[in-house]
Amino acid sequence: MTSSAIAVSGLRKAFGDKTVLDGIDFDVPAGTVFSLLGPNGAGKTTTVNVLTTLMKPDGGTVRVAGHDIATETKAVRAAIGVTGQFAAVDELLTGQENLQLMVDLKRLGSGEGKRVVTELLERFDLVESARKRVSTYSGGMRRKLDLAMTLVGKPQIIFLDEPTTGLDPRSRRTMWAIVRELLADGVTIFLTTQYLEEADQLADRVAVLNQGRLVAQGTPGDLKRQVPGSHVRLRFASTVELDAAARVLTGSTRDDEDLTLRVPSDGATKSLRVLLDRLDEYSIDAEEFSVHTPDLDDVFLALTGHASTEVTAR
Numbered sequence: 217m218t219s220s221a222i223a224v225s226g227l228r229k230a231f232g233d234k235t236v237l238d239g240i241d242f243d244v245p246a247g248t249v250f251s252l253l254g255p256n257g258a259g260k261t262t263t264v265n266v267l268t269t270l271m272k273p274d275g276g277t278v279r280v281a282g283h284d285i286a287t288e289t290k291a292v293r294a295a296i297g298v299t300g301q302f303a304a305v306d307e308l309l310t311g312q313e314n315l316q317l318m319v320d321l322k323r324l325g326s327g328e329g330k331r332v333v334t335e336l337l338e339r340f341d342l343v344e345s346a347r348k349r350v351s352t353y354s355g356g357m358r359r360k361l362d363l364a365m366t367l368v369g370k371p372q373i374i375f376l377d378e379p380t381t382g383l384d385p386r387s388r389r390t391m392w393a394i395v396r397e398l399l400a401d402g403v404t405i406f407l408t409t410q411y412l413e414e415a416d417q418l419a420d421r422v423a424v425l426n427q428g429r430l431v432a433q434g435t436p437g438d439l440k441r442q443v444p445g446s447h448v449r450l451r452f453a454s455t456v457e458l459d460a461a462a463r464v465l466t467g468s469t470r471d472d473e474d475l476t477l478r479v480p481s482d483g484a485t486k487s488l489r490v491l492l493d494r495l496d497e498y499s500i501d502a503e504e505f506s507v508h509t510p511d512l513d514d515v516f517l518a519l520t521g522h523a524s525t526e527v528t529a530r
């Protein structure tokens with residue numbers, strides 16, 4: 217039995233008459249990565265703000281590290297680290313000075329503080345830029361510094377709000393590697409993201425937030441199983457050929473408007489060969505042939521009726 221690092225029940229939050237969180241429930245076992253997935257404006261940052269005691273909920277209960285966020289705010293704050301959506305580093309200070317500021321805030325002794333700063337600069341590959349002002353840093357370096365600052369004081373639970381939004385692919389991979397290292401150290405991670413691939417890569421469990429509710433929850437694999445399976449899609453030049461193909465490829469579904477046929481398939485080379493041989497046997501030509509394996513994007517579309525990248529109108 218693992219204990220809950222975060223337990224959320226019936227959480228509600230509205231701004232004026234706009235309900236952002238309409239009763240959400242989830243549980244994050246200690247030492248796992250939980251990813252809250254949703255498009256812009258879904259309420260991810262609001263959730264982080266409530267869970268980290270920066271904002272009061274309108275209803276529901278939340279326990280973080282075993283403490284009630286409403287009555288044991290101090291204990292919650294002592295157990296967590298938060299890296300916000302927008303880097304909270306001081307532009308005018310150097311990387312090292314930013315870290316030192318956190319060390320002072322956390323009241324680490326000067327010997328211990330020095331050791332922690334050195335260790336974090338090394339771990340995040342920021343030694344060379346340590347004495348440069350943050351205003352000269354790239355987006356990826358800022359994010360790394362921000363996360364390094366979050367780690368001062370060794371929090372057991374870390375909240376990362378869209379840690380890789382706007383980062384180039386390389387910096388994104390670096391971030392992912394860091395998250396995996398933290399996990400190996402036993403830290404619990406609550407991560408929000410707009411990127412399905414990120415949740416897929418990192419998360420033990422994923423929850424999809426849409427219009428105030430969690431419309432799905434499970435492992436990335438569980439979610440993928442909720443959408444139609446992998447299939448081969450064939451497009452034909454005419455209805456005549458579509459008819460012929462639909463007759464010989466049993467179990468397929470046709471779309472007459474698109475002149476396409478969808479054939480369930482595991483996508484393995486052997487089954488693809490069998491399928492193509494069958495078409496050949498009946499002298500049927502397909503204009504287009506594609507193999508489709510469902511990913512989390514399909515899950516999002518299936519669950520919410522819109523693409524994950526679509527920005528909701530305000």
Ligand SMILES: Nc1ncnc2c1ncn2[C@@H]1O[C@H](COP(=O)(O)OP(=O)(O)O)[C@@H](O)[C@H]1O
Binds near residue numbers: 231
């Ligand atoms: N302090 C606030 N006052 C009023 N509305 C807010 C406030 N914070 C967020 N909102 C609104 O709540 C919704 C969810 O916002 P947010 O939690 O930032 O979404 P996300 O982080 O998923 O992009 C948005 O419609 C946003 O405009």
Ligand SMILES: [Mg+2]
Binds near residue numbers: 260261262301377
């Ligand atoms: Mg946000």
